[in-house]
Amino acid sequence: MHYLSSDTIHLRTKSIHPKKVKIITLGCSKNIVDSEVLKSQLEANQFNVQHETDRHAPVVIINTCGFIDLAKEESINTILEYADEKKQGRLEKLYVTGCLSQRYKDDLEQEIPEVDAYFGTMELPSLLNTMGATYRDELLGERSIVTPAHYAYLKISEGCNRTCSFCAIPLMRGQHVSRTKESLVKEATHLANRGVRELILIAQELTYYGLDLYQRRALPELLDQLCQVKGIEWIRLHYAYPHKFPLDIIEAMKRHPQICNYLDMPLQHISDPVLKAMRRQITSDETKELIAKIRDMHPEIRIRTTFLVGFPGETQEDHEALCRFVEETKFDRVGVFEYSHEEGTRGYVLNDDVPAHVKKERAEELMAIQQSISAAHNTSLVGRELKILIDRKEGGQYVGRTEYDSPEVDNEVWIESTDKKLQPGEFVIAKITQASEYDLTGMFVKEWK
Ligand code: SF4
Numbered sequence: 047m048h049y050l051s052s053d054t055i056h057l058r059t060k061s062i063h064p065k066k067v068k069i070i071t072l073g074c075s076k077n078i079v080d081s082e083v084l085k086s087q088l089e090a091n092q093f094n095v096q097h098e099t100d101r102h103a104p105v106v107i108i109n110t111c112g113f114i115d116l117a118k119e120e121s122i123n124t125i126l127e128y129a130d131e132k133k134q135g136r137l138e139k140l141y142v143t144g145c146l147s148q149r150y151k152d153d154l155e156q157e158i159p160e161v162d163a164y165f166g167t168m169e170l171p172s173l174l175n176t177m178g179a180t181y182r183d184e185l186l187g188e189r190s191i192v193t194p195a196h197y198a199y200l201k202i203s204e205g206c207n208r209t210c211s212f213c214a215i216p217l218m219r220g221q222h223v224s225r226t227k228e229s230l231v232k233e234a235t236h237l238a239n240r241g242v243r244e245l246i247l248i249a250q251e252l253t254y255y256g257l258d259l260y261q262r263r264a265l266p267e268l269l270d271q272l273c274q275v276k277g278i279e280w281i282r283l284h285y286a287y288p289h290k291f292p293l294d295i296i297e298a299m300k301r302h303p304q305i306c307n308y309l310d311m312p313l314q315h316i317s318d319p320v321l322k323a324m325r326r327q328i329t330s331d332e333t334k335e336l337i338a339k340i341r342d343m344h345p346e347i348r349i350r351t352t353f354l355v356g357f358p359g360e361t362q363e364d365h366e367a368l369c370r371f372v373e374e375t376k377f378d379r380v381g382v383f384e385y386s387h388e389e390g391t392r393g394y395v396l397n398d399d400v401p402a403h404v405k406k407e408r409a410e411e412l413m414a415i416q417q418s419i420s421a422a423h424n425t426s427l428v429g430r431e432l433k434i435l436i437d438r439k440e441g442g443q444y445v446g447r448t449e450y451d452s453p454e455v456d457n458e459v460w461i462e463s464t465d466k467k468l469q470p471g472e473f474v475i476a477k478i479t480q481a482s483e484y485d486l487t488g489m490f491v492k493e494w495k
Pocket residue numbers: 206207208209210213214215216250251287
């Protein structure tokens with residue numbers, strides 16, 4: 047047994063460096079969560095995992111997006127970039143997973159054969175297996191997050207049962223599957239114990255939560271339980287659906303100070319012929335009634351929404367109706383997408399008759415309307431003292447967000463702090479001194495206790 051002396055064992059283990067792997071995440075916050083699950087599984091199998099760093103790693107995994115043309119293009123360009131690295135001998139292995147791979151696996155295998163293997167959105171165990179790792183059940187509910195340590199996304203369900211005619215997501219993510227309340231509370235507790243203060247609840251369709259599992263809409267119940275998790279200061283709601291919107295969510299929001307007075311609810315359009323063609327299951331009047339009802343129940347609420355312009359058959363009148371709706375409703379946050387003609391969706395049988403330049407003009411017109419509304423909303427906050435979550439330091443200033451702002455998509459607050467050193471993840475009170483269309487400036491007042 048001489049060769050197993052401690053020196054030789056030391057030499058042997060010393061020579062086995064944990065394999066370096068780099069994960070690249072494209073697309074939405076749901077893909078970020080999938081990459082975080084993958085990261086923690088690989089780390090549990092002794093891999094040294096980097097996420098989106100410039101550092102080199104011999105093995106690269108690209109978690110792709112396949113939602114619309116622009117996103118698909120970005121995914122394909124990223125794959126080609128690393129395929130070239132592989133051709134140059136600078137990469138040992140290249141793997142591709144996520145929505146684009148789920149949707150176009152056969153084509154991709156033919157078009158870009160440099161990739162060692164392509165995996166779908168539900169094929170984590172097989173990806174791990176291919177890398178010589180084993181899927182660890184015991185890690186369920188545990189994730190090594192790649193967002194800043196003080197906030198994390200919590201994906202409460204996968205897939206979608208809706209049939210919006212422009213949307214390819216159900217093709218890539220399948221039918222709606224809710225996670226159990228217990229597993230979500232366990233995950234939230236795990237995240238809170240690691241310093242997460244803000245939980246951002248995401249899904250393809252948030253308000254559908256529980257209908258499959260509990261035969262009832264159970265988001266308010268889940269919120270009641272998540273609000274008991276120690277350390278979580280903010281809970282934010284994204285991707286609500288307007289049709290049959292359960293107003294008891296607003297009651298839960300008023301009941302719990304942790305739940306931000308913020309609701310993201312993509313509406314896509316307001317003209318009835320377009321809403322019908324989009325299969326949104328809601329009319330213009332019902333949409334307006336819902337917004338008025340929510341604001342009446344909870345005047346403090348800030349609503350983020352998303353619109354889609356250039357859907358087949360959208361007339362100038364339809365677009366003007368949408369512009370008037372945005373002008374009159376004065377949403378707090380608005381995002382605009384241009385319609386992308388996606389094969390396999392119900393909309394694909396329609397004639398993509400709105401020219402690209404018209405789509406672009408309509409999107410720009412809507413954003414221009416929103417820009418002045420956003421400026422007015424922000425100006426109304428000047429002089430107010432607001433609770434701010436510090437995200438980072440940039441130059442001599444601290445940058446944070448109010449409860450009305452989600453990371454990456456909404457406004458930021460730039461804070462002058464004369465003598466007090468602030469930390470990311472810290473909550474402070476700041477007095478708003480200036481406002482622009484999409485940002486605020488403020489002075490540090492005191493720590494939030
Ligand atoms: S709700 Fe509609 S737009 Fe959203 S993921 Fe489901 S089908 Fe797509």
